[in-house]
Amino acid sequence: MALVTSTEMFKKAYEGGYAIGAFNVNNMEIVQGITEAAKEVNAPLILQVSSGARKYANHTYLMKLVEAAIIETGLPICLHLDHGDTFELCKSCIDGGFTSVMIDGSHHSFADNIKLTKQVVEYAHAHGVTVEGELGRLAGVEDAVNVSAEDSSYTRPDEVEEFVSKTGVDSLAIAIGTSHGAFKFKGEPKLRFDILEEVSRRLPGYPIVLHGASSVIPELVEKINKYGGNMPGARGVPEEMLRQAARSSVCKINIDSDLRLAMTATVREYFVQHPEHFDPRQYLAPARAAIKDLVKNKIINVLGCDGKA
Ligand code: G3H
Ligand code: 13P
Ligand code: ZN
Numbered sequence: 001m002a003l004v005t006s007t008e009m010f011k012k013a014y015e016g017g018y019a020i021g022a023f024n025v026n027n028m029e030i031v032q033g034i035t036e037a038a039k040e041v042n043a044p045l046i047l048q049v050s051s052g053a054r055k056y057a058n059h060t061y062l063m064k065l066v067e068a069a070i071i072e073t074g075l076p077i078c079l080h081l082d083h084g085d086t087f088e089l090c091k092s093c094i095d096g097g098f099t100s101v102m103i104d105g106s107h108h109s110f111a112d113n114i115k116l117t118k119q120v121v122e123y124a125h126a127h128g129v130t131v132e133g134e135l136g137r138l139a140g141v142e143d144a145v146n147v148s149a150e151d152s153s154y155t156r157p158d159e160v161e162e163f164v165s166k167t168g169v170d171s172l173a174i175a176i177g178t179s180h181g182a183f184k185f186k187g188e189p190k191l192r193f194d195i196l197e198e199v200s201r202r203l204p205g206y207p208i209v210l211h212g213a214s215s216v217i218p219e220l221v222e223k224i225n226k227y228g229g230n231m232p233g234a235r236g237v238p239e240e241m242l243r244q245a246a247r248s249s250v251c252k253i254n255i256d257s258d259l260r261l262a263m264t265a266t267v268r269e270y271f272v273q274h275p276e277h278f279d280p281r282q283y284l285a286p287a288r289a290a291i292k293d294l295v296k297n298k299i300i301n302v303l304g305c306d307g308k309a
Contacts, residue, residue: 094127114162
């Protein structure tokens with residue numbers, strides 16, 4: 001099995017009413033934890049790399065880790081650039097073997113977003129690579145206090161048909177109230193499923209992407225705080241909302257913060273319980289196992305893509 005694009009995965013996910021997990025990778029233990037979990041439950045996978053991850057670990061190291069994971073698991077894996085912000089970055093990932101890229105033009109005007117996304121799509125498609133675009137800006141935590149400011153960052157459904165037809169983009173990330181990181185909601189979690197429904201009505205059969213979809217699992221936050229961390233008020237997207245999204249046109253659900261929490265909680269606990277240990281393998285092995293457990297649970301209980309590889 002070689003690296004695959006997102007095309008076939010999204011087609012099956014849309015028809016089957018489930019979503020593919022797109023997990024961010026930064027090092028070997030994270031790649032191993034995620035891919036071992038997916039192998040055990042026979043799930044298709046998207047591994048995604050941010051520009052920060054690429055700076056941290058180096059393109060070639062990440063590429064080779066993912067190639068190793070394919071050899072070890074035999075799974076279809078799509079290697080995706082997360083939040084590419086320039087044509088040059090997308091081109092570099094395409095030239096370097098990624099099978100999918102995101103061009104995030106959401107901070108540009110509608111016209112400039114279309115222009116940039118179209119430029120990436122033309123290059124990517126000529127090289128057999130799929131492209132994710134974004135319309136609407138994901139709310140930051142600070143935006144949630146002001147309803148009209150918050151409203152202005154939601155995706156406008158009346159823009160999606162023009163964006164997709166003019167750019168030729170293969171999937172679309174939309175903003176319905178999620179945000180990146182561990183502090184997503186000040187009060188009760190609320191997602192604008194009405195926007196998702198209207199977008200889906202306007203784009204029948206078209207795959208939608210949900211960013212900022214970590215649940216910020218309360219037990220992990222509790223463990224971090226118990227073992228010397230300080231994350232009061234951390235809060236994520238309830239699993240039931242993610243299940244609802246996965247059953248709809250949402251074919252890709254992005255998860256990074258939960259992986260970070262699982263690793264950090266495990267390492268913090270380990271150091272408190274074993275203050276005399278100093279071999280990195282001793283604390284990274286349980287951290288990798290925690291990632292594996294978390295991903296298996298997401299695949300089976302939230303995404304519904306187990307058995308679909
Ligand atoms: O959407 C952002 C992802 O969680 C990646 O985060 O840019 O810190 O690697 P990063
Ligand atoms: P979380 O911060 O909720 O994990 O979102 C990750 C993401 O959207 C990566 O693009
Ligand atoms: Zn994101």
